[in-house]
Amino acid sequence: DIQMTQSPSSVSASVGDRVTITCRASQGISSWLAWYQQKPGKAPKLLIYAASSLQSGVPSRFSGSGSGTDFTLTISSLQPEDFATYYCQQANSFPTFGGGTKVEIK
Amino acid sequence: QVQLQESGPGLVKPSQTLSLTCTVSGGSISSGSYYWSWIRQPAGKGLEWIGRIYTSGSTNYNPSLKSRVTISVDTSKNQFSLKLSSVTAADTAVYYCARCTDSNWFDPWGQGTLVTVSS
Secondary structure, rough: OOOEEEEEEEEEEEOOEEEEEEEOOOOOOOOOEEEEOOOOOOOOOOEOOOOEEEEEOOOOEEEEEEEEOEEEEEEEOHHHHHHHEEEEEOOOOOOOEEOOOOEEEE | OOOEEEEEEEEOOOOOEEEEEEEEEEEOOOOOEEEEEEEEEOOOOOOOOEEEEEEEEEEOOOOOOOOOOEEEOOOOEEEEEEEOOOOOOOHHHEEEEEOOOOOOOEEOOOOEEEEEOOO
């Protein structure tokens, strides 16, 4: 299995802040990485695929970067609706997910 | 716009078989080059991919669950299904169905259904 490690596990931030979440793969996965947002009691929502491609309808304040083993999700200016848990997912082999990063209100 | 909805028993006894169905609406399950997947999430924990099926019937499963999982598709009903045998309390989770691209990106997802394994 390819293990996905996210950091931090939680982050406290204010509206307007720039937030960066990292995801590391246990082996190289090229650009086979997606990011999802999950709000309490809801299903995950695809934000970014292929490491840096923005899913249709997702605000441009979300961006992704990286390749190989190290990846980043950046929210350029945090909005109230962005407080949620974020998961990375690798698609290089059978899919596996990171443990999640909870973005909380500071 | 494609929507997915899970259905099935919310309570299953240990050692029995968990059975869920996902109904696809707003489009044909056979259109486009999509797979159809099941993913689960224990309460307060992360996501685990269970497996996927193509409308041809071709399947791929998580190796850790492969011996207990069967995913099938009924194109006439626009549905696909999950069977997980010999369940234990560790299989208690919210189960999601999702459309999956051939690159293994999941979008959209169903709302999820909680399945509890308990006697």
